[in-house]
Amino acid sequence: MATIKEQVDLLEEEIRNTKYNKATQHHVGKLKAKVAKLKEDIERNRSSSGKGGGGYEVKKSGNATVSIVGFPSVGKSTMLNCITDADSEVGSYNFTTLEVVPGTLHHHGANIQVLDLPGLIEGASKGKGRGRQVISAARSSDLIILMLDVFSPDLDLLTRELSDSKIRLNESPPNIHLTVNDAGGIEVASTCHQPYMTEELIRDMVRTYGFVNATVVVRSRIKPYQLIDSLTGGVLYLPTILFINKVDLAEAEIVSKIIDKYRSYNPLPIAVGKNQGIEQIKDRIFDTLRFMRVFLKPQGGKADLEEPMVVKMGSDVESICNNIHRDFVHNFRYARVWGPSAKFPGQKVGLFHQLKDKDILSVVIRR
Ligand SMILES: Nc1nc2c(ncn2[C@@H]2O[C@H](COP(=O)(O)OP(=O)(O)O)[C@@H](O)[C@H]2O)c(=O)[nH]1
Ligand SMILES: [Mg+2]
Missing domain, CATH: 3.10.20.30 (Beta-grasp domain)
Structure with missing residues (x-):
C-alpha cells in the first residue's frame, strides 16, 4: 500500500503527463480534487503529531503590515532602510537577512509596519531555506510587496512559491457556497455561465473531495483551482505591488521590456540603492492599502x-x-x-x- 505522499506524487505525475484539453479537463479536475484531499490528510497528520512549522513571531503594530518578498540580494533590506526608521543589514552576498526585520513607514499620517523578510528561495513553500517562516510572516500581512532585480526578473517563480502556500495575489475570492445536506447527493446551482468548467465537473470534484450530500451555489465564474481553494479553505487573498529594483544598472530598453511583460501588475521601476523612487514607493504602498x-x-x-x-x-x-x-x-x-x-x-x-x-x-x- 502506497503512503499518502506516494499517492500524491503519482497523481501529480499523472496530472503533469496529461495533456490539458476539453476531453481531459474533467479527469484532471477530479485528480486535482483527489490530490487536494490527500494533501489535507498529510497536513492533518503533521499538525496532530505536533511538528508545526514554527513561524516568526512578529508583533503587529501600526495601521497595517506590509511584507517585502523577493529572492536574496534584490535590495529588500536596502529598501526597508530607505522608507522606514529601521536599520537592516545590507549585504552583497545572498542570505544576509536571516530574521524578519520590522520597520515603520510614516506616510500621510499613517504608521505602516514594513517587514523585511529573509530572501525567498525556490522550494520555500515546501519548507526549503527559511521558507515556512517567510511564508507565515507573509500570510500575516495586509499587503505583499514583490521585489525583483532588473537582471533576474523571475516573477513566476516568486508567485508560484506564494501560490503553493495558498496565497492568492490581486485576486478576489471566488463566490462559492457549500451546504452539507442529509440526502440528495451533490447538487450544483450556478447563477452565471461557467466557461471554465461544466456543472458536472464541479459536482464530480466536490464528490471526489469527499462530500456525499451537499448543495453548491456558485455565483462567479470559477476555475478548477478556485473550487479546490474553497473546498480546502485557508486560502488568503492579498493585494500586491511589484517593484523592479536596480534599474540604475540597466539600459532603459531592458527596463521597459520587463515593465511591459508584467504590466498586469503595474510595476514600479526603482533604484533604492541610489535613492531613486522612494516617494513613489511610499505613495504606492499607501494607496494600495486603501x-x-x-x-x-x-x-x-x-x-x-x-x-x-x-x-x-x-x-x-x-x-x-x-x-x-x-x-x-x-x-x-x-x-x-x-x-x-x-x-x-x-x-x-x-x-x-x-x-x-x-x-x-x-x-x-x-x-
Ligand atoms: N546598483 C544598485 N545596487 C543596489 C540597489 N539596491 C540594492 N543594491 C545592492 O544590492 C545588494 C543586496 O542588497 P540587500 O538590500 O542586502 O538585498 P536583500 O538580500 O534583498 O535584502 C547590496 O550590495 C546593495 O547595495 C540599487 O538600486 N542599485
Ligand atoms: Mg536582506
Missing part, C-alpha cells in the same frame, strides 16, 4: 480637522473606538457622524456603522 481619514470631534467640541485618524477603508465605528482607547467600546453609548457616510449631518449611529473617507465622528460614552 486608507481613509476620519476626523474626531469631541462631544460638544470642535472637530480636529488638522490631524485625522488614519484607518483602513471600510472600518467601522468600533475599530475607531478601539484605536482611541479600549474603554471606548466598553462604555460606548452611540456616535454621531457628519460627512460622506452620514445620511444627514449628525446622524446617530452604532458601533457597526461603516465610515467613509473624511467623515467627522463624535463618540458618546458612558461616564
Whole structure:
C-alpha cells in the first residue's frame, strides 16, 4: 500500500503527463480534487503529531503590515532602510537577512509596519531555506510587496512559491457556497455561465473531495483551482505591488521590456540603492492599502480637522473606538457622524456603522 505522499506524487505525475484539453479537463479536475484531499490528510497528520512549522513571531503594530518578498540580494533590506526608521543589514552576498526585520513607514499620517523578510528561495513553500517562516510572516500581512532585480526578473517563480502556500495575489475570492445536506447527493446551482468548467465537473470534484450530500451555489465564474481553494479553505487573498529594483544598472530598453511583460501588475521601476523612487514607493504602498481619514470631534467640541485618524477603508465605528482607547467600546453609548457616510449631518449611529473617507465622528460614552 502506497503512503499518502506516494499517492500524491503519482497523481501529480499523472496530472503533469496529461495533456490539458476539453476531453481531459474533467479527469484532471477530479485528480486535482483527489490530490487536494490527500494533501489535507498529510497536513492533518503533521499538525496532530505536533511538528508545526514554527513561524516568526512578529508583533503587529501600526495601521497595517506590509511584507517585502523577493529572492536574496534584490535590495529588500536596502529598501526597508530607505522608507522606514529601521536599520537592516545590507549585504552583497545572498542570505544576509536571516530574521524578519520590522520597520515603520510614516506616510500621510499613517504608521505602516514594513517587514523585511529573509530572501525567498525556490522550494520555500515546501519548507526549503527559511521558507515556512517567510511564508507565515507573509500570510500575516495586509499587503505583499514583490521585489525583483532588473537582471533576474523571475516573477513566476516568486508567485508560484506564494501560490503553493495558498496565497492568492490581486485576486478576489471566488463566490462559492457549500451546504452539507442529509440526502440528495451533490447538487450544483450556478447563477452565471461557467466557461471554465461544466456543472458536472464541479459536482464530480466536490464528490471526489469527499462530500456525499451537499448543495453548491456558485455565483462567479470559477476555475478548477478556485473550487479546490474553497473546498480546502485557508486560502488568503492579498493585494500586491511589484517593484523592479536596480534599474540604475540597466539600459532603459531592458527596463521597459520587463515593465511591459508584467504590466498586469503595474510595476514600479526603482533604484533604492541610489535613492531613486522612494516617494513613489511610499505613495504606492499607501494607496494600495486603501486608507481613509476620519476626523474626531469631541462631544460638544470642535472637530480636529488638522490631524485625522488614519484607518483602513471600510472600518467601522468600533475599530475607531478601539484605536482611541479600549474603554471606548466598553462604555460606548452611540456616535454621531457628519460627512460622506452620514445620511444627514449628525446622524446617530452604532458601533457597526461603516465610515467613509473624511467623515467627522463624535463618540458618546458612558461616564
Ligand atoms: N546598483 C544598485 N545596487 C543596489 C540597489 N539596491 C540594492 N543594491 C545592492 O544590492 C545588494 C543586496 O542588497 P540587500 O538590500 O542586502 O538585498 P536583500 O538580500 O534583498 O535584502 C547590496 O550590495 C546593495 O547595495 C540599487 O538600486 N542599485
Ligand atoms: Mg536582506
